[in-house]
Amino acid sequence: MGEAVALRVREGAGTRKRIEVGPGLWVGGERPAVLVATPVDGEVPGAGGRAAAGGVTRRVRLLAAAGFPLVELRPGSSPYGPAPDPLDLVRAAREGADVALAFPVTDPAALTSLEGHVDAYRVPPAHMQNFRLLRALGAVRTPVLLSRGPAATIEEWLLAAEYVLAGGNDRVILCETGVLTAGGGPLPVPDLAAALEAARQTALPVLLDVSYVPHPPGPLVRAALAAGIGGAVLRVERDADPDLLAPLLAGAELGRGASLPAVRRAIDATDRVLLAALADRMRLAARAGTVKARLGLTVYQPEREQQLVEALVGDAREPLGARAVRAIWREILRASREVQQPVGPAGSERHRPAPASQAAAD
Numbered sequence: 001m002g003e004a005v006a007l008r009v010r011e012g013a014g015t016r017k018r019i020e021v022g023p024g025l026w027v028g029g030e031r032p033a034v035l036v037a038t039p040v041d042g043e044v045p046g047a048g049g050r051a052a053a054g055g056v057t058r059r060v061r062l063l064a065a066a067g068f069p070l071v072e073l074r075p076g077s078s079p080y081g082p083a084p085d086p087l088d089l090v091r092a093a094r095e096g097a098d099v100a101l102a103f104p105v106t107d108p109a110a111l112t113s114l115e116g117h118v119d120a121y122r123v124p125p126a127h128m129q130n131f132r133l134l135r136a137l138g139a140v141r142t143p144v145l146l147s148r149g150p151a152a153t154i155e156e157w158l159l160a161a162e163y164v165l166a167g168g169n170d171r172v173i174l175c176e177t178g179v180l181t182a183g184g185g186p187l188p189v190p191d192l193a194a195a196l197e198a199a200r201q202t203a204l205p206v207l208l209d210v211s212y213v214p215h216p217p218g219p220l221v222r223a224a225l226a227a228g229i230g231g232a233v234l235r236v237e238r239d240a241d242p243d244l245l246a247p248l249l250a251g252a253e254l255g256r257g258a259s260l261p262a263v264r265r266a267i268d269a270t271d272r273v274l275l276a277a278l279a280d281r282m283r284l285a286a287r288a289g290t291v292k293a294r295l296g297l298t299v300y301q302p303e304r305e306q307q308l309v310e311a312l313v314g315d316a317r318e319p320l321g322a323r324a325v326r327a328i329w330r331e332i333l334r335a336s337r338e339v340q341q342p343v344g345p346a347g348s349e350r351h352r353p354a355p356a357s358q359a360a361a362d
């Protein structure tokens, strides 16, 4: 038996590496990465190629305006008719907007023309063990999104990544595209446990690809982010569900040169997340009120309030300053006390004047 080789794919296992996909756009950092896949089927340059390229331009411009920083073009393929020239599609998309572009590759020869024109390559699931392609990707420095093949084990997936890493390209992002399930249709559904296991065994960023799931992917994406998965791959036309996109866009890094409407959309998304979190907080406050009433405790607990506000001040991150945290939580806590002790019109059952100390706190 030969000596065991120390695999690069396992270096730093359990820690998370950040990979820059285009200037200022990171995958694997603290914020979730959102890659939006957009099919460009039928948009084949050649006869009518200009109109087709125009379609790509429009689509990518729209995605950029919606705040998506990383877009993948997914051209369809067919044994009949001319294959789209990848570079034509990429050029058309570049005219549309300043976003980072990912492009699927299946043929090592395509790298020669695409290198320098795309921000990332994606190895589709069926090519996970296309070793000539993986070796070629090891020789470039462009980030590689490596999708797990539908029948591949985690071990096989990581060993496929090893081919790229061994070639010297350490910018590998794992993409859990999934497994074929009985009765689940012809497309794979992602396995969250597999994605988490891959994240445990390597330091590479892992994305969950929900672009093929047959049901609304919101709950799955939320679960993945809560579990610490680095982001998601969505398909845009079906997944434009605001409840799903809000938390993703709120946390995602905006692309370079994002326009004011794009920044405002991200702000709106962030506000929705805040609103939902505040409603959750108020529900908990109401529970605390019920428990305290049972224990005969007063609504206003100044020590607890001071302690929690100071803990938040300590944890606040730039550019959120201590003054802002104190002011914001003053209002949150006021609302929280109100939930526990609704103030009705004076003289009514629900009206109970606030204790002097509480009034002072207000």
Ligand SMILES: O=C(O)C(=O)C[C@]1(C(=O)O)C=C[C@@H](O)C=C1
Binding pocket: 285, 288, 289, 292, 299, 300, 301, 302, 304, 305, 308, 333, 336, 337, 340
């Ligand atoms: O901890 C409690 O006792 C609560 O009722 C919760 C809460 C809060 O919203 O965090 C609300 C009122 C109290 O003055 C202190 C804290």
